[in-house]
Amino acid sequence: MLIWLKSLLLLAAVLECSTQDSVNQPTRVQTASEHDVVTLHCTYSTSDQYPYLYWYQQKTNGFPVYMLRKLSAGSSSSEKEFEERFHADLNKSSSSVPLMIQDVCVSDSVYYCALKPTETETLQHPDKNQELRLVQFLT
Numbered sequence: 057m058l059i060w061l062k063s064l065l066l067l068a069a070v071l072e073c074s075t076q077d078s079v080n081q082p083t084r085v086q087t088a089s090e091h092d093v094v095t096l097h098c099t100y101s102t103s104d105q106y107p108y109l110y111w112y113q114q115k116t117n118g119f120p121v122y123m124l125r126k127l128s129a130g131s132s133s134s135e136k137e138f139e140e141r142f143h144a145d146l147n148k149s150s151s152s153v154p155l156m157i158q159d160v161c162v163s164d165s166v167y168y169c170a171l172k173p174t175e176t177e178t179l180q181h182p183d184k185n186q187e188l189r190l191v192q193f194l195t
Contacts (some may be wrong), residue, residue: 059187077102079109079171088160096155098169111147113138115165123167126153141179 079100089096100109106128123133130155134142134144141158153169 066117069149075169077104079127079169081169090161091162094157094160096167097152098154099150099152100169101151101170102171104172105147109144110170110172111142111144111153111155112168112170113165114168115163120168 066194077100079098081096081098083097086094098109100107108128109126109167111123114120114122120137123138123142124132124144126132128146128148132144133145137181143156143158144153146153155167155169157164
């Protein structure tokens with residue numbers, strides 16, 4: 057079983073490298089005052105005609121949390137808690153998906169954009185009835 061898993065991981069790594077898909081967040085640190093409107097930039101490169109772009113938020117000492125998804129076909133989805141202050145538009149001609157944050161607050165933290173495929177898996181902790189959410193970024 058372990059050998060099979062190692063082979064699968066190696067195959068995934070090879071497939072990932074061969075596609076040359078990537079995302080770039082050019083600004084690593086951005087400062088703002090509370091209540092400002094801030095735009096975080098993300099550009100992408102992919103051979104996929106119909107890319108899916110995702111934004112995740114990571115609070116201090118936490119895991120990345122899915123915020124929203126944009127599809128090149130124009131559809132999108134977002135988690136309810138992020139609908140009011142966060143907005144993104146996928147611009148296929150400029151290969152970008154900027155995230156606009158309204159009313160910035162101190163608790164706002166780190167944001168990541170990701171390009172499909174992004175895989176999430178929810179697991180039950182064996183000793184506690186807690187869910188663990190693992191996010192693997194394949195960018």
